[in-house]
Amino acid sequence: MAKNTNVTYKGIPASPGISIGPVFVYIKQEVIVPSHQVMDTDGEVKRLDNALSTARAQITDLFSKAETEVGGEEAAIFEAHALFLQDPTLITAVHELIEGQGLNAEAAWMGAIEDNAVKLEALEDEYFSARSADIRDVGHRVLRILLGVAESDLTALTVPSIILARNLTPSDTIRLDKSLVLGFITAEGGPTSHTAILAKALGLPAVVGLGKEILTLENETPLLVDGERGEIVAHPDEATRQEFEARHQKAAVRAEAESKVAHEPAITQDGHTFEIVANIGSPQEASFALEQGAEGIGLLRTEFLYIDRNTAPDEEEQLAAYDEIMDVMEGRPVVVRTLDVGGDKELPYLNLGHEANPFLGWRAIRMCLDQPDFFKIQLRALLRASPGHDLRIMFPMIATLDEVRRARTLFEEARDEVEAAGHPIADQIQVGIMVEVPSVVVLADLFAREVDFFSIGTNDLTQYTMAAERTNEKVAHLSDACHPAILRQIKRILEAAHVEGIWVGLCGELAGDPDAVPILIGLGLDEFSMAPSSIPHAKAIIRNWSLVQAQQLAALVIDLDSAAAVRECVRGYSPYKPT
Numbered sequence: 001m002a003k004n005t006n007v008t009y010k011g012i013p014a015s016p017g018i019s020i021g022p023v024f025v026y027i028k029q030e031v032i033v034p035s036h037q038v039m040d041t042d043g044e045v046k047r048l049d050n051a052l053s054t055a056r057a058q059i060t061d062l063f064s065k066a067e068t069e070v071g072g073e074e075a076a077i078f079e080a081h082a083l084f085l086q087d088p089t090l091i092t093a094v095h096e097l098i099e100g101q102g103l104n105a106e107a108a109w110m111g112a113i114e115d116n117a118v119k120l121e122a123l124e125d126e127y128f129s130a131r132s133a134d135i136r137d138v139g140h141r142v143l144r145i146l147l148g149v150a151e152s153d154l155t156a157l158t159v160p161s162i163i164l165a166r167n168l169t170p171s172d173t174i175r176l177d178k179s180l181v182l183g184f185i186t187a188e189g190g191p192t193s194h195t196a197i198l199a200k201a202l203g204l205p206a207v208v209g210l211g212k213e214i215l216t217l218e219n220e221t222p223l224l225v226d227g228e229r230g231e232i233v234a235h236p237d238e239a240t241r242q243e244f245e246a247r248h249q250k251a252a253v254r255a256e257a258e259s260k261v262a263h264e265p266a267i268t269q270d271g272h273t274f275e276i277v278a279n280i281g282s283p284q285e286a287s288f289a290l291e292q293g294a295e296g297i298g299l300l301r302t303e304f305l306y307i308d309r310n311t312a313p314d315e316e317e318q319l320a321a322y323d324e325i326m327d328v329m330e331g332r333p334v335v336v337r338t339l340d341v342g343g344d345k346e347l348p349y350l351n352l353g354h355e356a357n358p359f360l361g362w363r364a365i366r367m368c369l370d371q372p373d374f375f376k377i378q379l380r381a382l383l384r385a386s387p388g389h390d391l392r393i394m395f396p397m398i399a400t401l402d403e404v405r406r407a408r409t410l411f412e413e414a415r416d417e418v419e420a421a422g423h424p425i426a427d428q429i430q431v432g433i434m435v436e437v438p439s440v441v442v443l444a445d446l447f448a449r450e451v452d453f454f455s456i457g458t459n460d461l462t463q464y465t466m467a468a469e470r471t472n473e474k475v476a477h478l479s480d481a482c483h484p485a486i487l488r489q490i491k492r493i494l495e496a497a498h499v500e501g502i503w504v505g506l507c508g509e510l511a512g513d514p515d516a517v518p519i520l521i522g523l524g525l526d527e528f529s530m531a532p533s534s535i536p537h538a539k540a541i542i543r544n545w546s547l548v549q550a551q552q553l554a555a556l557v558i559d560l561d562s563a564a565a566v567r568e569c570v571r572g573y574s575p576y577k578p579t
């Protein structure tokens with residue numbers, strides 16, 4: 001039977017780029033969990049503990065392999081797996097199931113794993129629901145060891161292919177011969193799933209959340225993947241293939257040329273320089289950011305220190321992590337955001353409680369101000385990491401001036417404590433705030449008098465302006481930060497800040513959005529902070545515009561009436577068309 005040509009599927013863009021090739025369908029072998037009663041409960045506990053040690057040893061190997069092959073974030077996932085296998089609460093719970101109820105090790109173990117995974121999934125937060133896949137992954141590793149079942153792997157992959165799976169876990173992909181992978185597509189997952197992280201680290205396109213239908217594709221089906229548009233075309237006809245191939249070629253040539261000059265500054269045609277820095281979420285990413293041409297760190301998300309564990313990190317542990325990043329950055333500016341969890345991102349040791357509207361709830365600076373002793377641990381660690389570096393600190397989710405003042409008071413108290421303990425502190429530490437709540441935009445002139453800088457968080461600012469939760473795909477159409485309602489707020493913030501002589505950065509996804517970059521130049525943004533892999537292209541865009549042209553563009557788009565109209569206008573106006 002003749003196949004339909006150009007069958008198109010839409011998913012969520014997870015990593016940009018275009019690839020063309022046959023699909024490799026990766027279906028994991030389902031392992032059935034046996035459940036029965038055991039007499040020798042001591043022997044069963046020992047069997048479980050042996051399996052846990054074997055799993056830990058395997059994960060240590062996978063960690064080293066990940067570190068040398070793909071680095072940073074991928075390796076960090078195995079670190080989280082190792083931590084999970086050492087979790088005393090989990091292990092005690094499983095021991096109790098074996099000893100108390102006489103359950104076999106496999107059933108007790110998988111019961112506890114499922115329990116944990118379901119709790120994480122219920123958190124309605126992309127990051128944490130993605131972590132439930134990690135927990136199941138590590139759970140299945142131990143199960144396979146207990147059952148003596150070989151690990152399913154991707155060794156059958158022998159020709160360059162696009163990997164299709166329901167969902168991909170770090171254990172699935174670590175044994176992959178990366179030179180044979182052209183891209184990833186998955187039925188499940190969101191933009192922060194493991195597939196997205198891995199694809200970005202490897203510089204390969206990925207589309208996730210394509211739905212179950214995609215799993216009906218047969219092995220070797222010819223496929224086109226556009227990671228930027230989140231589009232898949234199966235059985236493309238010759239014309240479509242040629243169109244993708246031409247785009248692919250163009251993008252590859254462009255990326256190579258841009259990476260060659262990624263370490264040069266971003267200077268417009270008429271000689272204005274813009275600062276381009278990186279958003280990172282762990283110390284491992286700092287060197288990658290430098291490789292990509294980052295001139296500093298514009299946003300260090302410190303949540304990595306607090307999640308995937310059972311107790312809060314102490315001052316020394318935090319200090320070591322901050323020192324590591326500062327050392328890599330060698331005096332370049334490093335903007336560290338204080339803890340931004342709470343509500344939607346539950347930490348077991350913080351007792352945050354359940355909330356009906358977690359994004360509007362007790363999170364970030366609100367939670368930190370209510371727990372000053374807990375908050376000051378982070379502030380002291382940061383102050384101690386400051387000597388010899390350009391450390392800047394910013395507070396997330398600020399809504400009122402009172403919050404800024406209270407945060408600053410705690411910062412001063414922490415400074416006194418560090419000094420009293422005899423530790424040196426840098427003379428100059430800038431203190432700023434994230435602008436992500438509309439109340440701050442409205443009163444931007446007042447806030448500008450009380451801080452050293454603003455960093456605009458357009459991800460949250462858009463969510464709160466549009467009243468559209470950022471993790472809900474049903475309202476995703478409302479969440480385009482190119483909307484004039486957001487652009488006008490950025491303009492207002494910049495004007496208020498510049499009157500007071502303070503600088504403004506932007507660290508939401510908008511900073512690395514090719515359509516937004518010229519608008520932001522025109523509006524007068526001082527610092528662009530983005531995912532490291534977006535830096536070379538953003539710098540290239542800036543170099544193709546003059547400030548005057550960008551200002552004309554910004555004046556035009558600010559009066560338009562929708563995000564779509566703004567994007568259309570930029571694309572038509574642009575002296576530089578992103579491919």
Ligand code: PEP
Pocket residue numbers: 299301340436456457458459460461507508509
């Ligand atoms: C933002 O809200 O734009 C931001 C950068 O912070 P996060 O995405 O971590 O909430």
Ligand code: MG
Pocket residue numbers: 396436457459460
């Ligand atoms: Mg935010």
